[in-house]
Amino acid sequence: MSLKKRLSKGEFVVLAEMNPPKGVDITRLLSSARLIKGRVDGVVIPDMDVGVMRMSALGGGVLMNQLGMEAVIHVYGRDRNSMAIQGDILAAHVLGIQNLIVTTGEDMANGDHPSAKVVDELDVVGLLSAVQSLEDGADLSGIALEGSPSLLTGCAIEAYKDDASLEKELELAAKKVEAGAEFIITPPVYDLKSFDSFYAKASALKVPIIPTVFLIKSVGVARYIARNEPWAGVSDDLIKRIRQAADRENECLKIAGELAAGLREKAQGVKIVTIGWETKLPVILDYAGM
Amino acid sequence: MITAERKPMEEIVECARNFSRVLLVGCNECVTVCAAGGRKEVGLLASALRMHFMKEGKNLEIIETTLERQCDPEYIDELADSVGQVDAVLSMACGCGVQEIARRYKDKHVFPMVNTKFMGASERQGVWAERCQGCGDCVLGITGGICPIARCSKRILNGPCGGSTGGKCEISPDVDCAWQLIWDRMKSLGQEDRYEEVMGARDWRTSRDGGPRRIIREDMAL
Known part of the structure; x- marks a missing residue:
């Protein structure tokens, strides 16, 4: 059953994120994806995540299709103008990609091509409207299409530091939903209790909420997040739990699995992000009972 | 101005x-x-x-x-x-x-x-035209004092595109081809050989692409 159908039926969906390679060797991407085939409902393919030049999300998405896995590709306006974005969306549909996440690109200054020219013609709301327009059968100039695409289109809520910034994010999310977003990916959840208060507010948007589980890979990463993003919810207890574990790597996978399992009771899905540890996804899914 | x-x-x-x-x-x-x-x-x-x-x-x-x-x-x-x-x-x-x-x-x-x-100059009474995009890394010294960033429709850095005809840009007969202007100027300066120099991909950080810009003059700041 497709991701769209599962979400519309209110079923819980499991997504895993995988980056295409920086190069043309797709061995690692394909072997990692094969490990979770049949265990996830979709593979999220970011587009040049964190500003690092890689194979495009469209290419990665098509590879997932060839494996018989459903792809969810990121689309954003930093690198492409309205012409290129619309063209790629038409291509995505024809190549079998059924799902998009419209998001914001990382600032070019933080990536590996800081001297590149930025496009930023369409923002998230503008891009969602473009998708809607294409689905309605016309491009952004109002010219009729020969066949229109049909896509499940989601968006993301950015990290929020406090109640005030959460309110702003939710207001913006409401705009995104109005512009056509059909589901929402949340920032990483490290604490199920704080997710409850977030969810109580976010569920008013009346679209499926899919929280992110970000695999903390070491005590160092946990400390880094706690120090630099104190609002994210990485507690001292969590750091202590990893530090005191006999097998720290396994404990990290277990924590991610437990979070995913806990979120099953609370949200409409989960997106698991492993940043380079995609081969560990089966273990996380085992711990999550998924 | x-x-x-x-x-x-x-x-x-x-x-x-x-x-x-x-x-x-x-x-x-x-x-x-x-x-x-x-x-x-x-x-x-x-x-x-x-x-x-x-x-x-x-x-x-x-x-x-x-x-x-x-x-x-x-x-x-x-x-x-x-x-x-x-x-x-x-x-x-x-x-x-x-x-x-x-x-x-x-x-x-x-x-x-x-x-x-835009940042421009007065071409004649009542007519102003774009001359500078404030890209932050001026190339006028190597393009004969004519800016390809501001005046070429495609911002091309290495000579004209196929749309240059009779010294005009394909987008309008009212728009001069910047690269024709650059070539004519280099020729009159006897610098045709400089035209052969290849300009690599620009670093756009100095332009608006690097985010909102500031100039800080420590010697003047209070």
């Missing part, structure tokens, strides 16, 4: 509609030179607005003034008394001036009366 054009009257009227007292502020710099927002244009717009609202049976009180510059805090301060007497400020400066007023007078509405267009 920074060039600008006055906004359409209908848009200006809608900005002023909900107020009874406004301050209309011109700028003595660039927008005066391009006849969009100087003292003369302030007078003309104030009269037009008064007449418009008079016909609607409404009295709009307008305080008229023109500052030496609107992009400089010391001149913006001169407006304090007038701003205190009005409901809103209508600025005829470029976007820099409008934002300086908004920054200084935080509790006052401010509206732009012109559309800021």
